[in-house]
Amino acid sequence: MTAVDVAIVGGGAVGAACARAAALRGLEVAIFEPGPDPAAASPASAGMLAAQIEPLDDVLIGLSVRGRDLYEPLAPALQETTGIDIGFWRAGIASVAFDDQTADRLKEDVARQRQAGLRCDWLDGGEVRERWPGAAPECLGALFAPEDGAVDPQAVARACLADARRLGAAFQPEKIERLQIANGRTTGVISPRGVTAAEHVVIAAGVWSPQIASLPRPLAVEPLRGQMAATAWPDGTPPAILYHEQGYVLARGVDAVLGSTMERAGFSAAVTNEGLAQIFRGAVRLLPALVRQAVARTWAGLRPVTPDGRPILGRDPELAGLWYATGHGRNGILLAALTGEIIADLLTTGETNVDIAPLGADRFNP
Ligand SMILES: Cc1cc2nc3c(=O)[nH]c(=O)nc-3n(C[C@H](O)[C@H](O)[C@H](O)COP(=O)(O)OP(=O)(O)OC[C@H]3O[C@@H](n4cnc5c(N)ncnc54)[C@H](O)[C@@H]3O)c2cc1C
CATH class of the missing domain: 3.50.50.60 (FAD/NAD(P)-binding domain)
Known part of the structure; x- marks a missing residue:
């Protein structure tokens, strides 16, 4: 060449x-x-x-918000030139608290982000359940970042x-x-x-x-393994992205994507019973209707971490x-x-x- x-x-x-x-x-x-x-x-x-959910430092928050916002014009541009839909979905992410300590930390986070000019709300437990019926029945509330979302990677x-x-x-x-x-x-x-x-x-x-x-x-740069699973999204629950420290669940089409572990396992991308148990426990706590869904797929990949x-x-x-x-x-x-x-x-x-x-x-x- x-x-x-x-x-x-x-x-x-x-x-x-x-x-x-x-x-x-x-x-x-x-x-x-x-x-x-x-x-x-x-x-x-x-x-x-x-961009507003994962525990990040100020440098990363700035980069992440900017990076997220770039997808707004990128998604239609790629659709037009390649015909590929990257699944850009900006319906917000809720970071849920199941205990007082987490609730206090998230409320502080809401205040800090608002002060920095970002859109961010605190939803109490009732508001969470009203928005997403069936979700997180024992939660005390959630930080909601309405401009966050997802793409199909x-x-x-x-x-x-x-x-x-x-x-x-x-x-x-x-x-x-x-x-x-x-x-x-x-x-x-x-x-x-x-x-x-x-x-x-x-x-x-x-x-x-x-x-x-x-x-x-x-x-x-070192590998940090993340295991994942997918099941069908439960009927009757509006699509959502729900997150907490032990796991998350997001709607992608008809699927529920459940994640994830953070493991030092060298270059192995194996899926383990222990990893899956953690993911399912976390996801079911967020969305109890998942408990009876059949597992469709499991997989893992290596995050390049510094x-x-x-x-x-x-x-x-x-x-x-x-x-x-x-x-x-x-x-x-x-x-x-x-x-x-x-x-x-x-x-x-x-x-x-x-x-x-x-x-x-x-x-x-x-
Ligand atoms: C389970 C899991 C969940 C995640 N969830 C999220 C999320 O929700 N949001 C988010 O933003 N990020 C998420 N991440 C992180 C994100 O996926 C990674 O940060 C990102 O994909 C890194 O992309 P990359 O192109 O650097 O690496 P990779 O996607 O790993 O690509 C590296 C490529 O380099 C190729 N390669 C390797 N060696 C060579 C060589 N010698 N010559 C040529 N090519 C080579 C490989 O084949 C590979 O395709 C997640 C990661 C995992 C594992």
Whole structure:
């Protein structure tokens, strides 16, 4: 293959979004993706856009709200250019409290978010049950973020890849083994089929990012397993996304998607009885009508997590031409579109209007 402007290593949601955004700016792009690996995060994800729900720091809240809001224009744009519906659904997420301590914490969170100008409400237990009859009968109330929602994560990756290819990006079903480096800069990528010369290389290989040989630094990205299950959504309950610390349940079409565990299990994407027991216990507490539903599917994937929960985003501080878009942890679908925009801005102008200083690759391994 001839030289390209940018080689993207990994075609999960993050790599796909980077490829699309770069191709939209007129760059010649090649995406390298041998799989997806059966343990990949994107196909396993719940796809929640939980910008105001997951316990995040202020840096991540800012990024997440911005990332979530990008889906509003992205969904119709992808539908128009690729015909793929990414299932963007902005019906709000309720984070439910079953005890006083959690209720107090969530009420404080509501106040803090409102002060920051975000839409956020406290619903008491009665209001929760009125909105979603049958839900969380023992709950004391819920933080409700009306602008949060969900997408179909597989459709997001598929649509971004399709759009990137429509814009001229080449898809290479190859595993990248190492970088090619010459005169202090990245000059391409090497797969078992040979070298592809590239002016820029973007590392977007999820939990496998640190395994790419000749990276100039160790990447502090580790796998955190998440197990999931799906059953039919119970008749008579309006579709919802209900969340609490031990689990969540969301409506996707006729399915109820139940999640998830957070386990250090190396690179194993096995589904275990213990994991499923935790998921079912949590989901049934949120929506008791699930208890008699047949289990339709179970699966697991590996979240690429960093020690501080923030992604690694931006240039390598020393090796010119090398960029990182990895370590998105629990919120990589939420942050995929924004990551694509940031990377594409950096590749084309060297700048971004998002503050990525707290996301540097050298914060763990200076
Ligand atoms: C159970 C579960 C639930 C989740 N729920 C949510 C949620 O509700 N909302 C949310 O925002 N996020 C969620 N996440 C997190 C989110 O899925 C991830 O942060 C995100 O998918 C990461 O995307 P990625 O493209 O970086 O990684 P991946 O999707 O893992 O993609 C990496 C890709 O790189 C490829 N690859 C690996 N090595 C190489 C190589 N050497 N050369 C080329 N390609 C390579 C792999 O085949 C793979 O396809 C969840 C994750 C899990 C596991």
